[in-house]
Amino acid sequence: MRARAATGIRERPPASWKRLLESAVPSRQLVVVALALAASVTADRAAFAAPGWQHIDLPGTGSYTLNYVPATLPAGQPAPAVVFLHGSGLGPEYWQQNTSLAAIAEQLGFVLVMPRAGQSLNFGIGADDAIVDAAVRATAAVVSIDSRRLGLSGFSAGAAYALVLAYATPTPWSGVFAMAAPYRTVVSLANPSRPPPVHFEYGSSDPNYQSGQYHALRDMLQRLGVATELDLVAGLAHQVPSDASLLAGFGFLLAQPVPECAPGPTTLCLRGRFEVEATWQTASGQGSAGVVQLTNESGYLWFFDRDNVEISMKLVDACTFNQRFWVYTAGTTDVRVTLTVTDTRTGHAVTYLNPLGTPFKPILDSSAFATCP
Numbered sequence: 001m002r003a004r005a006a007t008g009i010r011e012r013p014p015a016s017w018k019r020l021l022e023s024a025v026p027s028r029q030l031v032v033v034a035l036a037l038a039a040s041v042t043a044d045r046a047a048f049a050a051p052g053w054q055h056i057d058l059p060g061t062g063s064y065t066l067n068y069v070p071a072t073l074p075a076g077q078p079a080p081a082v083v084f085l086h087g088s089g090l091g092p093e094y095w096q097q098n099t100s101l102a103a104i105a106e107q108l109g110f111v112l113v114m115p116r117a118g119q120s121l122n123f124g125i126g127a128d129d130a131i132v133d134a135a136v137r138a139t140a141a142v143v144s145i146d147s148r149r150l151g152l153s154g155f156s157a158g159a160a161y162a163l164v165l166a167y168a169t170p171t172p173w174s175g176v177f178a179m180a181a182p183y184r185t186v187v188s189l190a191n192p193s194r195p196p197p198v199h200f201e202y203g204s205s206d207p208n209y210q211s212g213q214y215h216a217l218r219d220m221l222q223r224l225g226v227a228t229e230l231d232l233v234a235g236l237a238h239q240v241p242s243d244a245s246l247l248a249g250f251g252f253l254l255a256q257p258v259p260e261c262a263p264g265p266t267t268l269c270l271r272g273r274f275e276v277e278a279t280w281q282t283a284s285g286q287g288s289a290g291v292v293q294l295t296n297e298s299g300y301l302w303f304f305d306r307d308n309v310e311i312s313m314k315l316v317d318a319c320t321f322n323q324r325f326w327v328y329t330a331g332t333t334d335v336r337v338t339l340t341v342t343d344t345r346t347g348h349a350v351t352y353l354n355p356l357g358t359p360f361k362p363i364l365d366s367s368a369f370a371t372c373p
Contacts, residue, residue, distance in 0.1 A: 049142040053096060056142070058134040061118065061127070065135035066092040068102045068112040069143055080149035080174075080254055081111040081139065083132060085158030087180075088122040100243045108250055110151075113139050123154070123161035124184075132165065148262050151253030152196070153177035155240065156208075160184040163217070166196050167226065172263060172272075174256040175199065177249035180206050180238055183213040189224050191296045194259075194272050197227040199252040201245050203236025260344040265290055268299045270315035273345045274325070274369075276301075278311070281336040281356060289337075303335065311337065311360065319372035327352075327368040331360025339363075346371045 051071035057064045073079045084101070086092055092114035095101055105112040115135035118126025139145060152173045154162035159181035166176045167186045176198040189195050198221060202209040209232070218228050229252075231245055241249075261269035268276035268291035278289035280303045289301040289310070301311040310333045316326035327341055327350065336356035342349040350368050354360045 053102070054142070056135075056138045058115070058131060058138055061131045061134050063116045063118055063131045063134075065113055065115040065138060066096055067114065067139055068096075068105050070106040070109060070111070072106055072109055073111075073143075076144075078144040078146035079109065079111050080151070081113055081136075081145045082151040082153055082177075082250060082253055083113045083115070083136065083162075085123050085128075085132075085152075085154035085162050086114065086117065086121070087154075087156035087158050088120075091116050091121050095240075099240055100246065104243070104246055104250055107247070108254055110149075110250070110254060111139060111143055111145060117158075123158045124164070128161060129165070129169075146258075146262075147264075148172065148259045149174050149254070149256075151175050151177065151250075151256075153179070153249065153253065154181070155179045156181065156238065163198070163221075166198075167191075167221070167224070172259060172269070174258075175253045177201070177253055178217075179241060179245075179249065180208055181213070181217060182208050183216045186220060186224065189226070192225060194296060195224065195226045197229075197252075197256065199229050199231065199249050201231045201233070201241055201249055203233045203239060203241070205235055205237045207238060263291075263293065267291065268293060268301070268313075270297055270299065270313075271317065271325075272296070273343060274315050275342040275344050276313065276315075276339070277342075278337055278339040280310075280333075283356070301339075303333070311339070313363075315341070318366065322366065323370060323372045324367050325369040325371065327363060327365040329363040331362070334359050341368065343369050343371045 049069050051069050054067045055064060056067060086095060095114060101112055113135050115131050117123045118128050118131050150173060152162045152166050159178035162176055163178055163181060164184055164186060166173045167189050169190050173196045175196045178198055179201045200214060202214050208214065221228055231248055233241060233245060260273045261275045263269040266277060266288040270276060278301050280287060280289055289303055290306060291299055291301055293299045298314040300309045302308055303310050311329055311331040313329040316328060318324050318326050334357055337354040337360065339352045340349055348369060348371055352363055
């Protein structure tokens, strides 16, 4: 824990903590779709959006995102990105005009994504899960994003919403940088095996720190198995922190380990390292299976309609039982299916085949991967 002198620009605190605490938990599906679409922009894409600030409208949401693309990004390589959620009453333009976020993104080399809250400039009131989803998708359409290095940050009400988004949805956020966050309850983790760590930043004079909200958040998350750390700035009130604190927080996000498996619209990542891909074939056509992540260890595959589940599967960690990872699947199809599961840590792959015209037989492979731990 570090202590520094108070600096920064004051931001108006949220109008109602009660309203914030009673707002709805976001939908899981939308953010998962966003990350899958972000992953579809691959490393061989050479064309980046023009460097600098970009205003991108988000059709269907009534909102937009204000992004910064650094000029220092290496061409032809996917870049890390950070979604930043503003505080109550002041939108992304405030952070564009009155802080050094652009310079920090340039220095650290990440794409900054700043969506505007749906209602009352306050995250957690409107359909903000859909807005975050749309912002990630819109950014991925114009700049190559490394979906394995997607961080989440926010200030005040935005930080509280970021914590809910990070832990209540099964999405591969690399970490959370939460500044001056009020308390919000997280009952359980959607991804208990790989919960993103959190870097808290508070001023010692911030009411959210002095009233014990930080300590309640920390204790709750640590009980759930989330790693936390604190940057406590001496004398700082409920204000935008100094550039040094911002650098430390965003640097924390970029320093997180990169998962071995990169999710995509046709790539399901289970337990962070097992890559699942499949192809299908009928008498008249063929294609790659779409995927939907459900939990860290499970998901499903679809062929013709995203809402029509063709194959559900789970990757079981049985290392303490028989030193194996198990592959369990069940299907409701009779098309030809070639299903491949790869341990990206070792390169070992297992392929399963279902012939055309044959009902898919359940797979209960309790010796699939002898690659523990």
